[in-house]
Amino acid sequence: MSIHTCRDYPxxxxxxxxxxxxxxxxxxxxxxxTKQNYNCCDTVYMNPAEIREAAESIDPxxxxxxxxxxxxxxxxxxxxxxxxxxxxxxxxxGNNDETQITSYMLANNRELYDNAEVNFKIYxxxxxxxxxxxxxxxxxxxxxxFSDHQVSCPAxxxxxxxxxxxxxxxxxFPQYTYICNTSQNFNQVNLSNGPLNYETYxxxxxxxxxxxxxxxxxxxxxxxxxxxxxxxxxxQGKKPKNDETLLGVGIALLVLVIxxxxxxxxxxxxxxxxxxxxxxxxxx
Numbered sequence: 001m002s003i004h005t006c007r008d009y010p011x012x013x014x015x016x017x018x019x020x021x022x023x024x025x026x027x028x029x030x031x032x033x034t035k036q037n038y039n040c041c042d043t044v045y046m047n048p049a050e051i052r053e054a055a056e057s058i059d060p061x062x063x064x065x066x067x068x069x070x071x072x073x074x075x076x077x078x079x080x081x082x083x084x085x086x087x088x089x090x091x092x093x094g095n096n097d098e099t100q101i102t103s104y105m106l107a108n109n110r111e112l113y114d115n116a117e118v119n120f121k122i123y124x125x126x127x128x129x130x131x132x133x134x135x136x137x138x139x140x141x142x143x144x145x146f147s148d149h150q151v152s153c154p155a156x157x158x159x160x161x162x163x164x165x166x167x168x169x170x171x172x173f174p175q176y177t178y179i180c181n182t183s184q185n186f187n188q189v190n191l192s193n194g195p196l197n198y199e200t201y202x203x204x205x206x207x208x209x210x211x212x213x214x215x216x217x218x219x220x221x222x223x224x225x226x227x228x229x230x231x232x233x234x235x236q237g238k239k240p241k242n243d244e245t246l247l248g249v250g251i252a253l254l255v256l257v258i259x260x261x262x263x264x265x266x267x268x269x270x271x272x273x274x275x276x277x278x279x280x281x282x283x284x
């Protein structure tokens with residue numbers, strides 16, 4: 001009998017949790033006492049846009065949580081305000097000090113920490129931009145508004161789809177969110193271990209032209225992937241493995257193989273020629 005995943009069968013007491021690569025990660029399974037269901041808490045399933053919306057409802061005067069400065073604080077904020085069905089403090093190792101929590105998570109729950117860091121960086125870059133880190137003040141960029149066949153941002157802003165990855169074995173597939181940006185230019189987002197692997201995509205309007213204005217009619221209902229017209233990204237925050245380097249290595253290997261086979265062929269030719277050369281007869 002196959003074991004059901006709690007993501008698909010959240011009320012099944014026999015369910016467990018699996019990574020995206022089908023590795024069992026049962027220690028991330030949690031039971032929610034009030035909702036009486038099971039949850040897999042290896043990632044932050046709340047979109048950064050949802051966190052921003054929640055912050056605005058929690059504190060309308062502030063409108064955004066600019067005081068967050070780290071992935072751990074991001075998880076603590078989600079916990080303190082009961083924004084998900086997960087209690088992320090269960091993965092803090094019983095620590096209260098942020099430095100100790102970070103060290104513990106990096107050693108024991110790296111999947112969750114890295115996922116939180118990625119989501120926090122997206123939140124800080126596109127949804128809740130502090131003037132300076134921990135300043136408590138900043139800018140709250142607008143979030144796209146969808147109607148049935150329309151996507152809109154305020155004037156001077158362009159709507160985009162943003163795709164981002166954690167690059168862990170348990171999360172090879174991207175997550176998505178929607179942003180408004182003032183131009184078609186984007187900045188690199190840096191994580192503690194290097195640049196974030198994220199991409200941005202244009203929506204395509206009813207004329208199958210990239211949407212570069214604040215509001216565009218769409219061929220399909222909101223949320224339909226076909227609104228991206230199967231197009232490539234406008235921006236890649238982290239390039240795939242350098243194609244030019246791979247090409248250079250491939251050419252070098254090809255040249256090496258040709259040289260080796262050439263040498264072997266020449267040697268075999270010389271051997272054959274020498275074997276056919278008549279041996280001079282000795283004089284009588």
